[in-house]
Amino acid sequence: MEHGAQILLSLFVIFIAAQVGAEIAQRLKLPGVVGEIAAGAVIGPSVLGWINAAQIAPGMPIDLLAEIGVVLLLFAVGLETRLEDLKKVGASAFMVAVLGVIVPFVMATLWAHHERLDWSKSLFVAAAFVATSAGITARVLQELGAVTRIESRVILGAAVIDDILAMLILGIVVALQGGQGVQLGSIALVLLQAVGFVAIIGWVGTRVMRRGSRWLERPINPMSPLTLTLALCLGLAYLSTEFGLAAIIGAFLAGMIASETPKRHELEHQMQPLLALLTPFFFVVTGAKIDLGVFADGAALWMLFVVTLIAVVSKLAGGFLGAISLGPRAATIVGVGMIPRGEVGIVIASLGLAAGVFSDEIYALIVAMSLLTSVITPPVLAWLLARSPVRPAAEDEAAG
Amino acid sequence: MEHGAQILLSLFVIFIAAQVGAEIAQRLKLPGVVGEIAAGAVIGPSVLGWINAAQIAPGMPIDLLAEIGVVLLLFAVGLETRLEDLKKVGASAFMVAVLGVIVPFVMATLWAHHERLDWSKSLFVAAAFVATSAGITARVLQELGAVTRIESRVILGAAVIDDILAMLILGIVVALQGGQGVQLGSIALVLLQAVGFVAIIGWVGTRVMRRGSRWLERPINPMSPLTLTLALCLGLAYLSTEFGLAAIIGAFLAGMIASETPKRHELEHQMQPLLALLTPFFFVVTGAKIDLGVFADGAALWMLFVVTLIAVVSKLAGGFLGAISLGPRAATIVGVGMIPRGEVGIVIASLGLAAGVFSDEIYALIVAMSLLTSVITPPVLAWLLARSPVRPAAEDEAAG
Numbered sequence: 001m002e003h004g005a006q007i008l009l010s011l012f013v014i015f016i017a018a019q020v021g022a023e024i025a026q027r028l029k030l031p032g033v034v035g036e037i038a039a040g041a042v043i044g045p046s047v048l049g050w051i052n053a054a055q056i057a058p059g060m061p062i063d064l065l066a067e068i069g070v071v072l073l074l075f076a077v078g079l080e081t082r083l084e085d086l087k088k089v090g091a092s093a094f095m096v097a098v099l100g101v102i103v104p105f106v107m108a109t110l111w112a113h114h115e116r117l118d119w120s121k122s123l124f125v126a127a128a129f130v131a132t133s134a135g136i137t138a139r140v141l142q143e144l145g146a147v148t149r150i151e152s153r154v155i156l157g158a159a160v161i162d163d164i165l166a167m168l169i170l171g172i173v174v175a176l177q178g179g180q181g182v183q184l185g186s187i188a189l190v191l192l193q194a195v196g197f198v199a200i201i202g203w204v205g206t207r208v209m210r211r212g213s214r215w216l217e218r219p220i221n222p223m224s225p226l227t228l229t230l231a232l233c234l235g236l237a238y239l240s241t242e243f244g245l246a247a248i249i250g251a252f253l254a255g256m257i258a259s260e261t262p263k264r265h266e267l268e269h270q271m272q273p274l275l276a277l278l279t280p281f282f283f284v285v286t287g288a289k290i291d292l293g294v295f296a297d298g299a300a301l302w303m304l305f306v307v308t309l310i311a312v313v314s315k316l317a318g319g320f321l322g323a324i325s326l327g328p329r330a331a332t333i334v335g336v337g338m339i340p341r342g343e344v345g346i347v348i349a350s351l352g353l354a355a356g357v358f359s360d361e362i363y364a365l366i367v368a369m370s371l372l373t374s375v376i377t378p379p380v381l382a383w384l385l386a387r388s389p390v391r392p393a394a395e396d397e398a399a400g
Numbered sequence: 401m402e403h404g405a406q407i408l409l410s411l412f413v414i415f416i417a418a419q420v421g422a423e424i425a426q427r428l429k430l431p432g433v434v435g436e437i438a439a440g441a442v443i444g445p446s447v448l449g450w451i452n453a454a455q456i457a458p459g460m461p462i463d464l465l466a467e468i469g470v471v472l473l474l475f476a477v478g479l480e481t482r483l484e485d486l487k488k489v490g491a492s493a494f495m496v497a498v499l500g501v502i503v504p505f506v507m508a509t510l511w512a513h514h515e516r517l518d519w520s521k522s523l524f525v526a527a528a529f530v531a532t533s534a535g536i537t538a539r540v541l542q543e544l545g546a547v548t549r550i551e552s553r554v555i556l557g558a559a560v561i562d563d564i565l566a567m568l569i570l571g572i573v574v575a576l577q578g579g580q581g582v583q584l585g586s587i588a589l590v591l592l593q594a595v596g597f598v599a600i601i602g603w604v605g606t607r608v609m610r611r612g613s614r615w616l617e618r619p620i621n622p623m624s625p626l627t628l629t630l631a632l633c634l635g636l637a638y639l640s641t642e643f644g645l646a647a648i649i650g651a652f653l654a655g656m657i658a659s660e661t662p663k664r665h666e667l668e669h670q671m672q673p674l675l676a677l678l679t680p681f682f683f684v685v686t687g688a689k690i691d692l693g694v695f696a697d698g699a700a701l702w703m704l705f706v707v708t709l710i711a712v713v714s715k716l717a718g719g720f721l722g723a724i725s726l727g728p729r730a731a732t733i734v735g736v737g738m739i740p741r742g743e744v745g746i747v748i749a750s751l752g753l754a755a756g757v758f759s760d761e762i763y764a765l766i767v768a769m770s771l772l773t774s775v776i777t778p779p780v781l782a783w784l785l786a787r788s789p790v791r792p793a794a795e796d797e798a799a800g
Binding site: 019 | 405407409419422423426427432459460461463465467471620623624626627628630631634635637638642670671673676677
């Protein structure tokens with residue numbers, strides 16, 4: 001009866017902080033997620049220390065809850081996204097992903113080399129600037145009921161492709177560190193596997209589900225459509241990590257597959273309580289990881305400003321150029337939506353630190369930049385979406 | 401992106417096992433929870449080893465999910481239970497709790513002394529026979545839609561009182577081990593605190609909620625009635641552990657408080673997806689903890705049979721006698737509903753092992769007995785409930 005006490009208190013503190021933070025943010029006309037992240041920063045190790053760094057370390061129980069939270073969030077966003085609709089924006093999404101990877105990668109490489117790192121290390125540092133973390137943007141789109149907008153579809157489609165490209169780049173830069181050169185064959189195999197995974201799961205999964213979703217209701221359990229699609233979500237989240245992709249990519253695909261069933265609206269409805277309980281853990285933990293101490297030193301603060309500016313401008317430019325066919329307004333929304341690096345940048349920075357490529361300073365800088373891009377995106381994105389006329393991509397919404 | 405992979409696989413395996421187990425059980429006309437526990441035993445360390453002992457140890461992420469699952473379950477059961485209805489069965493519940501504690505405690509003490517333990521050690525061993533674990537019974541009652549039956553109310557009320565008494569007995573037997581005698585003053589203080597906690601939270605909480613539940617809807621978040629009552633659930637679950645009670649007691653009280661709001665039916669509805677996702681972890685983990693190796697040795701098996709028989713008969717007798725005023729049929733249901741010891745017996749056995757009072761054999765025996773009582777109760781309880789006419793205790797159900 002004892003061991004659970006401390007963790008229950010932490011859960012309570014995190015959950016309450018999230019509610020208070022979201023409420024304040026929304027009263028200030030900001031997305032609730034901004035308040036949740038800010039609340040995390042306040043109760044985290046940097047300020048109040050109600051949650052300490054050990055509690056939110058990878059593999060700890062609270063970190064698992066956070067991961068389940070973001071996995072369920074992307075599953076829910078997938079539920080609102082049909083493969084057909086993604087296909088319509090496929091070309092734009094592809095361009096957004098490719099340019100949104102190349103521009104940051106090139107700019108960050110040049111910056112790192114300018115900071116006197118050799119080329120191979122510079123490429124590794126730049127890899128941390130590449131991958132968009134879809135969780136933050138997905139939450140803003142969901143909060144504003146904007147998942148079915150054409151810009152959102154482009155962002156979500158691009159996020160999937162972006163993750164594949166980021167994984168490829170990571171594979172290449174890690175291989176480069178050894179100095180033994182890049183084995184094009186093995187890189188190509190990795191690419192093929194990841195693309196194959198996404199394509200086969202997306203294509204076969206949606207077809208199977210469209211043909212025969214009756215099996216979802218065959219079990220006796222009246223909740224079976226939900227439990228079976230949640231099982232699919234957990235399974236694909238795991239599988240996608242096996243293919244080197246983020247767990248949320250698999251969860252998003254699972255949601256997209258489940259969106260093909262006639263039960264999709266019921267499932268969307270049932271996901272609401274799950275998101276209400278679990279996603280706050282992800283955003284509060286994200287906020288708690290921000291080391292506000294970085295801002296104490298003037299020189300470090302200036303460096304952080306420069307790095308974050310590079311991260312923001314390069315991704316915005318890449319995304320904007322990729323989506324320019326949608327018009328400048330929509331292209332801006334897409335570009336902004338791709339800005340958050342979140343946990344993906346942090347993971348790459350951790351790998352770099354472990355490999356001895358990143359110094360402690362660069363590691364702290366990349367982590368702070370990743371989190372900062374996640375904090376500044378939601379208000380800007382919400383403001384842009386509110387000012388921009390709706391261009392719904394889903395004619396089926398009215399019918400279904 | 402790597403660290404989460406293994407745990408996602410475990411979640412997937414546990415979740416799928418629970419669905420398969422529940423489905424098979426239900427097709428065999430057994431409660432789904434039997435299948436979930438059995439599935440846990442099969443995938444656990446004893447048989448397939450897909451889940452190992454380290455993964456389900458206290459404090460590990462999966463154990464936290466299990467705990468959240470059972471906390472939410474008791475919260476949901478509390479939502480279906482109003483203080484008014486509990487008060488009506490208060491006298492019966494009190495008698496069931498008191499006799500359901502005394503009879504097993506006396507019988508188990510005599511058995512342990514007969515097994516050549518000295519009296520003070522025998523009392524400690526007997527303490528592990530005392531406390532009912534409400535989780536298993538609550539799940540069966542929920543699955544069968546029987547929470548509002550008068551027998552269920554008696555069981556739930558008795559479970560709260562039972563937990564207070566068990567904590568008291570544990571306090572006394574631990575003090576006895578030191579040989580310095582029992583300090584009546586401090587024991588009385590502990591009792592007073594626990595009773596005070598339950599009484600004040602139950603009484604004040606329901607009154608406050610009845611008067612002014614409008615504040616639940618004041619936040620901007622449309623899910624706020626759910627999020628605020630879940631926060632209450634986490635907070636009271638933590639607080640009850642601070643008062644030496646099980647977390648599920650606080651969760652149950654939180655649910656009972658929340659049942660006073662006009663939102664109770666909406667909340668019950670919203671709890672369904674949360675229970676569907678999280679309670680399977682509790683029951684599969686319970687099953688995975690069963691060490692089937694105990695059954696390999698004939699002498700040990702016989703000993704286990706005797707111990708379990710004592711545990712079952714003593715609790716059944718105590719509960720039956722306490723509820724006899726409801727008639728023999730209802731009293732039998734109440735007695736059976738009190739049989740599961742589940743994790744409470746295990747926690748006490750762990751304390752005994754750590755204190756050097758329990759030998760490894762007695763520890764293994766108590767753990768196996770605790771789990772066995774949890775496995776055998778659901779089918780018997782379901783069978784009894786199905787055969788017994790409904791005596792609803794809640795006239796308000798039709799009106800509300």
